[in-house]
Amino acid sequence: MAKSTNNIPIEKHPLQPFLPANGKVLFLGSFPPPKQRWCMDFFYPNFINDHWRIEGEVFFGDRNHFILPEEKRFDKEKIVAFLNGKGIGFYDTACAVRRLKENASDLHLEVVEATDIRALLRQMPHCRAIATTGEKATETICKYFEVESIPAVGASIPLPWENELRLYRLPSSSRAYPLSFEKKVAAYREFFLATGLLSY
Numbered sequence: 001m002a003k004s005t006n007n008i009p010i011e012k013h014p015l016q017p018f019l020p021a022n023g024k025v026l027f028l029g030s031f032p033p034p035k036q037r038w039c040m041d042f043f044y045p046n047f048i049n050d051h052w053r054i055e056g057e058v059f060f061g062d063r064n065h066f067i068l069p070e071e072k073r074f075d076k077e078k079i080v081a082f083l084n085g086k087g088i089g090f091y092d093t094a095c096a097v098r099r100l101k102e103n104a105s106d107l108h109l110e111v112v113e114a115t116d117i118r119a120l121l122r123q124m125p126h127c128r129a130i131a132t133t134g135e136k137a138t139e140t141i142c143k144y145f146e147v148e149s150i151p152a153v154g155a156s157i158p159l160p161w162e163n164e165l166r167l168y169r170l171p172s173s174s175r176a177y178p179l180s181f182e183k184k185v186a187a188y189r190e191f192f193l194a195t196g197l198l199s200y
Contacts, residue, residue, distance in 0.1 A: 008098040010112050017091040018043065018083065023124035025195050026089040028117070030136045031097050031109055039073035042080070043090040044173065047072055050181060051133070051173035052079060057185045058192060059086075086197055089124055091115060093132075093140035109136060117144055121161065129195045130159065131168045138169050154187055156194075168194070 014032060029043065037046045044051035052074050056065030059082070066082075068075050083090070096113035121127055132138040141159075142150050147167075151157045156168040171179050171187050192198035 008100065008110075010096050010098055013092060013095045015041070015043065015091075017089070017120055017123075018080075019089045019091070019120060019123045020084050020087050021124075022084075022087040023089040023127050024087040025129045025131060025192075025197060026091070026120065026124060026127050027131045027133070028115070028137055028141060029090075029092045029132070030134050030140070031092050031094045034099070040076045042074075042076050043092075045074070047074070048175060049173055050175060050184070053181070054173055054185050054188050055082075057181075058189045058198065063181075087126070088197070089120070089127070091120060093117070093137045093144070107136075111136075111140060114140060114144060117141065118161075121165070125163075128164055129156075129166050129168055129191075131170055131191060133170050133172050134174075138167070141167060 014035070027043070032038075032043070033046050039045055039047040052066040053063040056067075057063045059065075066074050066079050093115050094109070094111045094113065095115045098110040098112055099108065100110055101108040130141065132141060138150055142148070145159050147157065147159065149157060151167060151169045153169050153171050156166045159165045159167050168191050170191055171177055171184050173184065189198065193200065
């Protein structure tokens with residue numbers, strides 16, 4: 001008999017969706033890490049997660065572009081200005097979870113309430129691509145859209161939506177994911193080229 005998780009408190013998502021009106025791409029993760037791991041009040045807030053280093057390398061040729069090294073944190077203001085300019089949105093596939101262990105691992109998240117992704121997309125009418133960086137987020141989106149085939153890392157599939165929309169599965173930016181930084185950068189670069197946010 002499965003052990004009940006009802007005694008574990010439910011966490012509500014601590015951030016509002018970041019949805020630029022001109023947004024063409026929407027990143028959807030699983031859920032933020034525990035607050036004690038944050039270095040800023042924004043998405044991918046853990047300083048040892050490489051998401052913002054990857055984007056810095058892809059767009060500016062500098063993995064430290066979004067870092068305030070003397071403070072060991074990311075520069076939220078610079079990140080927000082960049083995302084608004086490019087049209088890149090962020091949120092997560094769960095808006096309420098139970099954290100079965102006190103860490104950021106997707107394996108230990110129980111989704112209590114899934115995000116209404118269609119409601120997010122209606123606020124980004126120009127969005128043509130959703131990007132995920134983890135297995136749980138990818139599975140949650142496929143379940144939400146009732147899609148049976150889950151894309152492999154590096155692949156994409158169409159999603160049923162009123163506008164043309166594709167789901168791209170990117171490698172995780174977590175350092176626990178066994179892929180070199182350079183190969184992650186190459187995968188993200190291909191994604192941004194494919195979606196027209198980056199040019200050759």
